[in-house]
Amino acid sequence: QVQMKETGPGLVQTTQTLSVTCTVSGFSLTSYGVHWVRQAPGKGLEWMGIIWGDGSTNYNSALKSRLSISRDTSKSQVFLTMNSLQTDDTAVYYCAEQYFDFWGPGTMVTVSS
Amino acid sequence: DIQLTQSPSTLPASLGERVTISCRASQSISNSLNWYQQKPDGTVKRLIYSTSTLESGVPSRFSGSGSGTDYSLSISSLESEDFAMYYCLQYATYPLTFGSGTKLEIK
Numbered sequence: 001q002v003q004m005k006e007t008g009p010g011l012v013q014t015t016q017t018l019s020v021t022c023t024v025s026g027f028s029l030t031s032y033g034v035h036w037v038r039q040a041p042g043k044g045l046e047w048m049g050i051i052w053g054d055g056s057t058n059y060n061s062a063l064k065s066r067l068s069i070s071r072d073t074s075k076s077q078v079f080l081t082m083n084s085l086q087t088d089d090t091a092v093y094y095c096a097e098q099y100f101d102f103w104g105p106g107t108m109v110t111v112s113s
Numbered sequence: 114d115i116q117l118t119q120s121p122s123t124l125p126a127s128l129g130e131r132v133t134i135s136c137r138a139s140q141s142i143s144n145s146l147n148w149y150q151q152k153p154d155g156t157v158k159r160l161i162y163s164t165s166t167l168e169s170g171v172p173s174r175f176s177g178s179g180s181g182t183d184y185s186l187s188i189s190s191l192e193s194e195d196f197a198m199y200y201c202l203q204y205a206t207y208p209l210t211f212g213s214g215t216k217l218e219i220k
Contacts, residue, residue, distance in 0.1 A: 035209075045151075045200055047209040058207045061114065092155060100147060100202065101168075103157045 002026035004034075004095050008107035018085055018109060022078040022095030029053065029071055033098035034078045036069060038091040039106075046091075050098070051078055085111045115139050115203055119212030125220040130191050134215045136201035138182045145205035148177055148186045151198040151214075160199075161186060191217075 008020040022034060029051075036048040049059040051069045059067050068081045078095060092106040116139040126132045136146065148161040159168050161177035164184060174189040188195055196219055201212040 037211075039155075044214040045149075045157075045202075045211040047202075047211060050209075060208045094157065096157075099162070100149070100159055106155050 002097060002102045004097065004102055004104035006093055006095055006104045006107040008093060008109050010108070011110050011112060012085055014085055014087060014111055014113045016085055017081060017083045018089065018111075020080040020093050020107060020109070022080070022104060024076050024078070024095075024097075027097065029073045029076060029078065034069075034071070035096045035098070035100065036078075036080045037094045037096055037103075039094070040088065040091040043091075048080070053098075087111050087113065114208055115142060115206055115210050117201055117203055117210050117212040119201055119215055121215060122213065123216045123218060125218050126191055127220045128191055128193065132188050132191060132217065134186045134199055134201075134217075136179075136184045136186070136212050138184070138203055138205075141181045142203045142205035144180060145203055146177075146179065146184045147202045147204065148175075149200045149202065150195075151200065153197070188217075 003025045005023050012018050031053050033050050033052040035050045038046050049069050051057050057069050066082050066084050071078045089111045092108050094106045096103045118137045120135045144164040146164050150158050150160050160171050160175050165177045176187050196217050199215045
């Protein structure tokens with residue numbers, strides 16, 4: 001049974017760096033990729049990036065300069081790191097399995113000055 | 114980047130009604146399109162993959178069709194649990210892109 005869960009800081013200051021963790025179970029990170037998707041309040045879904053089973057990554061071009069996705073396969077965890085945060089980075093951050101079959105419940109991150 | 118234009122943005126409808134949501138891509142995406150439902154609590158569920166394949170467990174009143182740049186999601190007879198947000202997603206080319214969403218609301 002696949003499960004995914006995001007864990008984030010809740011509140012981050014502007015210009016600081018965001019770190020969100022996605023912990024998965026029921027599949028291997030070396031076999032399947034994990035996406036990050038975010039949703040600002042009242043807005044649609046925005047694809048952020050993916051880390052593939054081989055460890056390579058693809059990023060949304062609009063976020064690429066600020067975004068990094070990494071993983072710890074021994075802990076079944078995927079990490080999203082994004083720097084130079086602004087208030088419009090306030091959103092629910094989701095992780096999802098490679099085929100978008102399974103999503104986490106999301107974690108709300110508020111960026112405040 | 115491939116842009117997905119989803120319409121309408123809001124769709125008022127009644128129980129039992131048939132509705133259709135459109136998703137148009139800025140270039141051909143060769144049937145590489147999924148449909149998702151998002152409930153008010155934020156839960157996201159895949160309904161349709163590869164344009165027209167129904168996800169296991171999804172009611173048969175949902176269907177998808179299309180080709181090239183034009184795709185659609187239809188619900189044949191609305192039930193109360195269908196009132197939610199719907200998004201299309203193209204995975205033909207990276208970066209992946211979502212449509213802007215359709216809010217299906219009770220008329």
